[in-house]
Amino acid sequence: MSYLDQPWSLKGLTLKNRIVMPPMCQYSVDALDGIPNDWHFVHYVSRAVGGAGLLIVEMTDVEPDGRITSKDLGLWSDEQIPAFKRIVDEVHKYGAKIGVQIAHAGRKAEDAAQPVGASGIPVQGIKNPPRALSTEEVRGMVVKFKEATRRAVEAGFDVIELHGAHGYLIHQFHSPGINDRADEYGQDLSRFGVEVIQAVRSVMPDDMPLIFRISAVEYMDGGYDLEHSLRMAHSYKEAGVDVFHVSSGGEAPAGKRKPGNHPGYQVPFARAYRHELGVPVIAVGILEDPYVAEAALANGDADLVAIGRGMLDDPYWAMHAIRAVARKVEPPVQYERGIYVR
Numbered sequence: 001m002s003y004l005d006q007p008w009s010l011k012g013l014t015l016k017n018r019i020v021m022p023p024m025c026q027y028s029v030d031a032l033d034g035i036p037n038d039w040h041f042v043h044y045v046s047r048a049v050g051g052a053g054l055l056i057v058e059m060t061d062v063e064p065d066g067r068i069t070s071k072d073l074g075l076w077s078d079e080q081i082p083a084f085k086r087i088v089d090e091v092h093k094y095g096a097k098i099g100v101q102i103a104h105a106g107r108k109a110e111d112a113a114q115p116v117g118a119s120g121i122p123v124q125g126i127k128n129p130p131r132a133l134s135t136e137e138v139r140g141m142v143v144k145f146k147e148a149t150r151r152a153v154e155a156g157f158d159v160i161e162l163h164g165a166h167g168y169l170i171h172q173f174h175s176p177g178i179n180d181r182a183d184e185y186g187q188d189l190s191r192f193g194v195e196v197i198q199a200v201r202s203v204m205p206d207d208m209p210l211i212f213r214i215s216a217v218e219y220m221d222g223g224y225d226l227e228h229s230l231r232m233a234h235s236y237k238e239a240g241v242d243v244f245h246v247s248s249g250g251e252a253p254a255g256k257r258k259p260g261n262h263p264g265y266q267v268p269f270a271r272a273y274r275h276e277l278g279v280p281v282i283a284v285g286i287l288e289d290p291y292v293a294e295a296a297l298a299n300g301d302a303d304l305v306a307i308g309r310g311m312l313d314d315p316y317w318a319m320h321a322i323r324a325v326a327r328k329v330e331p332p333v334q335y336e337r338g339i340y341v342r
Contacts, residue, residue, distance in 0.1 A: 013159060017318065048094040066106075080151065084151075103169070164236070165250060217248050247269075264295070
């Protein structure tokens with residue numbers, strides 16, 4: 001029995017296989033409006049044609065200055081909804097499901113005139129130091145996440161993912177090394193994330209899963225460890241998270257602790273989350289070898305596997321991987337004479 005090609009269900013979501021394309025910024029917006037264009041349309045639809053079970057649209061931000069760069073996507077306006085809906089509708093034609101990652105870059109917003117964050121602590125490499133959000137601004141940011149999610153639901157997305165990893169705004173709040181606030185959002189490091197989760201759940205259908213991407217550990221000197229992120233994750237699960245998408249780092253340049261560069265280096269983090277929290281997890285991190293991805297599923301380390309750079313290299317990675325592992329393939333009829341079991 002192979003696992004990559006097996007269907008998977010949670011709440012109202014059913015995937016035709018266990019393969020996920022994770023969010024990967026394309027930095028391809030034409031103007032400052034944050035609206036997806038033909039590049040985004042072809043990029044996502046081609047991976048649906050290529051057989052992925054779930055696509056997650058790249059980091060899509062809740063306000064213009066919440067983007068990493070001005071070439072990133074946004075969902076801060078109802079005017080942005082139709083272009084996302086066009087992508088969603090076409091992806092669905094090929095049997096794939098699609099989600100979107102809602103986010104704010106916080107102190108890592110490179111093109112913002114004045115980045116904002118949990119604190120005024122700067123990050124190396126960003127030209128402008130951040131300004132700490134006031135308590136009222138933090139509460140207003142929760143509403144912005146809620147409204148962006150409402151727009152995503154209206155666009156027809158099947159799942160929502162919140163970006164709480166890689167040093168972006170939610171991560172900045174739950175990181176002891178970045179959040180030095182004295183108010184309630186500093187006294188309880190999970191509070192901002194919990195309020196965002198509760199707010200977005202209030203505008204999501206009950207049967208729509210909520211995914212949360214989290215950095216299991218930090219790599220900066222003095223950064224948090226796995227035990228800390230699991231404590232945050234328990235609070236997030238209680239607030240309404242259904243699935244954790246487990247990554248690591250991204251908060252600052254690495255110190256003495258370095259990220260791995262070998263296949264499956266983050267799978268142990270996914271395993272720990274699955275065991276500790278008893279919820280489905282998505283594993284990621286150099287899984288483009290089909291047999292490494294299959295092992296993560298077969299060994300019970302993860303429920304789904306995310307293939308990032310592998311799908312940038314090959315839009316049809318999912319079909320090719322299933323062919324390699326399961327010795328079967330179901331390409332679109334137009335491609336049957338070229339994609340077959342050899």
